[in-house]
Amino acid sequence: MLNTKVVELLNQQVNKEFYSAYLYLDFSNYYYDNGLEGFGNWYRVQAQEERDHAMLFIQYLQNNGEKVILDAIEKPAVALENAKSILSEGLKHEQYVTSLIHNIYDAAYSVKDFRTMQFLDWFVKEQGEEETNADNLIKKYELFGDDPKSLYMLDNELGGRVYSAPSLVL
Numbered sequence: 535m536l537n538t539k540v541v542e543l544l545n546q547q548v549n550k551e552f553y554s555a556y557l558y559l560d561f562s563n564y565y566y567d568n569g570l571e572g573f574g575n576w577y578r579v580q581a582q583e584e585r586d587h588a589m590l591f592i593q594y595l596q597n598n599g600e601k602v603i604l605d606a607i608e609k610p611a612v613a614l615e616n617a618k619s620i621l622s623e624g625l626k627h628e629q630y631v632t633s634l635i636h637n638i639y640d641a642a643y644s645v646k647d648f649r650t651m652q653f654l655d656w657f658v659k660e661q662g663e664e665e666t667n668a669d670n671l672i673k674k675y676e677l678f679g680d681d682p683k684s685l686y687m688l689d690n691e692l693g694g695r696v697y698s699a700p701s702l703v704l
């Protein structure tokens with residue numbers, strides 16, 4: 535059995551990951567609506583990854599005999615102002631998710647829950663990559679976004695992102 539507080543936070547994280555998927559789907563829809571299908575594709579794949587994260591938290595709870603409690607998923611609460619501002623919101627959101635993962639890690643650490651810490655190690659690394667990816671998108675947009683030809687090529691590049699299942703298997 536896992537610590538009650540740790541279980542509560544893991545359950546909350548299921549909801550947060552589904553919310554991330556929902557938020558990124560909203561981003562994706564914005565880009566598709568505005569003719570940037572590559573950006574739309576990139577965030578659509580990102581949404582699929584977030585759904586996978588939620589499923590991993592569910593699987594981990596179940597593997598440990600804990601009950602999964604699904605809560606309502608909030609409506610995406612980020613203003614979709616323009617193609618570039620969304621990328622900044624994406625980075626902000628990933629930084630927030632990193633803080634959530636660290637918070638669960640902290641709770642597990644405080645009760646010497648080594649199993650949960652080991653499970654979360656993958657997410658700690660993953661969050662580092664998510665923040666880098668989000669930051670790279672901003673940098674690329676800053677470099678190329680103002681020139682239509684370059685933006686077209688960047689959009690094409692992002693259209694090449696394909697979904698792959700997470701490397702963590704439970």
Ligand code: MG
Nearest residue numbers: 551554584587
């Ligand atoms: Mg995630």
